[in-house]
Ligand SMILES: Cc1cc2nc3c(=O)[nH]c(=O)nc-3n(C[C@H](O)[C@H](O)[C@H](O)COP(=O)(O)OP(=O)(O)OC[C@H]3O[C@@H](n4cnc5c(N)ncnc54)[C@H](O)[C@@H]3O)c2cc1C
Ligand code: SF4
């Protein structure tokens with residue numbers, strides 16, 4: 032195994048650069064080092080001006096997503112040795128505007144999240160908490176997969192629909208809506224549907240399926256979207272066939 | 279809102295050639311055109327049958343012309359692609375449950391192929407009986 | 408947007424968007440919807456470190472459990488240094504808070520009949536730890552964050568880094584902060600401020616804590632005139648992965664995992680922690696408290712009974728006998744982490760582990776409602792010290808603490824803010840001062856020979872040396888001198904990055920300054936405490952000394968910036984100090 036590997040890192044400083052550039056750094060190649068460890072080596076020892084997000088270094092906070100050799104990855108869970116002998120291209124997540132170096136702008140997603148109402152909506156208005164809402168392990172299983180999303184944005188970066196049309200509400204947000212719809216404690220499906228059948232909602236998706244492939248937490252957002260389409264289609268057929276009151 | 283001069287990277291019109299999976303996706307989308315063509319072809323056949331023997335013979339002659347044969351071969355390929363890709367995607371689009379237990383994706387896919395074979399056999403029987 | 412120094416004015420300003428901060432925000436929105444609340448966080452809220460908590464959250468719910476038992480376990484776990492009135496309030500309110508979270512959608516693991524499931528945890532006599540598989544903190548944080556989106560009265564400032572609190576005449580009026588995206592330095596005022604900035608594990612080299620856990624809130628409070636309490640108590644968790652320091656949750660042992668030395672022997676039986684049994688026994692062996700387990704490891708190293716790894720001595724955690732089914736349903740994340748970061752499968756292999764800095768028992772001194780001695784300033788979560796954790800926190804008590812005291816601080820701050828006046832004009836001048844300090848003193852320094860990362864490495868090495876699992880007076884004194892030198896060196900370290908936008912070198916410099924403050928407080932308090940209690944073990948004073956040291960330590964900052972340690976009595980209600988007994 033060679034003892035170093037080259038990182039080709041995208042740099043962009045909004046105050047001085049008109050467009051992103053590429054800079055190369057050689058970092059030690061160690062068995063236990065992730066791409067993030069390589070970047071931190073650069074930051075600490077070589078070039079202190081390199082900027083990127085990270086925090087938990089254990090694949091759970093969702094901060095460190097970047098495109099590694101063109102694929103969206105959590106850099107804290109992607110090992111340098113898998114790219115040996117290199118070089119490794121490290122770029123900001125695709126499809127998002129670049130703020131600085133490897134940092135992208137998540138404004139769109141953060142602004143969109145509340146629109147799918149990702150919280151429990153109840154018909155009854157319980158304000159006093161006494162006793163839990165019962166939920167069997169099977170009922171929990173029904174939505175568990177969709178509750179695993181860490182908002183890492185890898186799926187948005189892999190989605191060509193989002194790349195072409197940034198108003199598309201996107202995979203993770205729809206998966207989250209599905210997560211609450213499937214929760215046995217929730218009664219908000221109707222309200223969420225109203226949002227998701229809009230133009231930028233589920234119908235934007237053409238089922239490329241890349242979101243599911245790149246998701247590090249096996250959330251299967253593509254599946255969530257297709258199920259939503261089915262639900263939306265059923266609703267519109269019902270709306271068409273049945274008189275208002277009986278719906 | 280952000281007040282920083284962020285950089286929006288342009289998306290090349292050739293984006294779909296950059297990754298195998300994107301390419302397969304675009305081909306799958308493209309296959310719909312050929313599905314449509316098969317429907318048209320079938321309708322033409324039905325019309326020819328309805329107009330009697332002479333029209334039917336004309337249709338067969340036309341269908342045997344090299345251009346149409348080549349076109350149908352290509353269409354056949356795309357149709358297979360269409361079938362296979364959609365069959366593979368079905369378990370994602372539909373969570374099938376039997377007695378409350380989720381059915382494994384492989385079973386969902388396999389049962390579609392079984393369905394395809396059954397329908398094909400029925401059609402074959404219908405045509406050759 | 409105008410270029411004014413004051414970006415916005417709110418009623419309550421919460422610094423920190425982790426479990427404690429979000430719980431406080433919702434509490435305020437629910438108590439008084441008229442109030443205008445803001446949450447400032449240096450990372451997006453769902454990135455906060457609460458996200459990585461794995462094991463669970465304690466709250467009495469099982470039929471055979473009682474509040475008094477939870478209280479007693481917590482008090483004895485704290486080595487009698489916890490305040491008993493606070494612990495009583497905590498145990499009473501924890502179940503309700505956890506239920507509230509259930510109503511907000513937290514996917515708690517369940518029993519077959521649909522009721523909440525609970526698991527065992529270290530130092531707890533009954534099963535009372537609620538869990539969401541082994542991603543409890545992740546689910547709690549996302550549930551809180553998503554629920555908080557429902558309240559329009561909550562304004563969020565994401566990726567905004569607070570550098571200073573604005574205090575005038577003993578009252579807090581807001582904070583100065585750098586917007587990371589734009590680099591703009593502006594004040595945000597609040598009639599009340601709640602610090603919820605989490606822990607400070609990054610003061611040490613080997614920690615389970617995330618990169619953001621630099622104890623900013625403790626330093627902010629300290630500089631604003633609020634004392635820090637019980638800073639000498641730093642928790643080592645017995646089971647971290649070597650190299651990364653990633654935590655392997657205590658839940659592994661609650662499910663029945665064993666700790667083995669290099670001879671395959673369950674060595675804890677040699678340290679007065681009970682006798683080994685095939686199935687887990689509560690408050691015994693592997694389910695003893697963390698301080699005792701980490702100390703046992705050090706003795707094993709001394710006896711030469713640990714294995715060597717490239718990252719120092721290790722023992723092994725054995726989960727093999729639990730079987731794939733249990734591991735996959737109860738501990739899936741542990742398996743994922745081992746496969747990814749150690750390339751081993753715990754279903755078939757032993758997990759190498761060693762003690763790792765995990766949690767700060769000390770923090771900003773508050774009363775039972777989160778109030779600090781500075782009017783209008785509150786604190787909650789790991790950054791605060793109420794104190795329920797005393798000299799040693801029990802696993803799974805921190806997550807419910809965030810909820811109970813986050814909510815309490817929120818309600819108290821709301822009440823204070825309803826009566827308080829708007830910020831006086833003088834704070835503009837203070838804000839201007841801070842802008843000058845950051846622009847001239849920090850950003851403007853010529854990048855010299857000193858590098859921030861080198862000073863940080865030196866600080867971490869110093870702290871490990873001086874404030875490890877076992878400590879001595881001379882080592883702590885030496886460490887304190889070394890830190891003072893590092894303070895001086897930091898003044899010479901420049902920031903090479905001249906860009907305004909996302910200048911992480913600037914934030915690293917500010918975080919390092921905060922950590923140096925905290926390191927100093929840890930060592931000064933430690934020097935004063937001439938006894939061994941809980942996580943503070945001194946080789947030169949090996950016994951607990953209730954006569955002299957059944958007290959908290961408050962560290963105040965003198966006008967000349969040196970620390971001053973003062974005593975504060977511990978509140979005892981019904982449980983007089985006794986011996987800590989485990990496994991007997
Ligand atoms: C790996 C791990 C596992 C754990 N498992 C358990 C467990 O199973 N059970 C249990 O009870 N406890 C557990 N703990 C402890 C518990 O998770 C923490 O004590 C708790 O989550 C801290 O929450 P918090 O809200 O106080 O802070 P955090 O969640 O850390 O949030 C801090 C917030 O403050 C913000 N902030 C900090 N500084 C600034 C600044 N200068 N300007 C602006 N914003 C700032 C951050 O952005 C962040 O939003 C675990 C801890 C770790 C490290
Ligand atoms: S769905 Fe998966 S890829 Fe998308 S944000 Fe969530 S965790 Fe990341």
Ligand code: FES
Pocket residue numbers: 085086087088089090091092093094095096105106107108
């Ligand atoms: S740093 Fe948290 S997911 Fe990678």
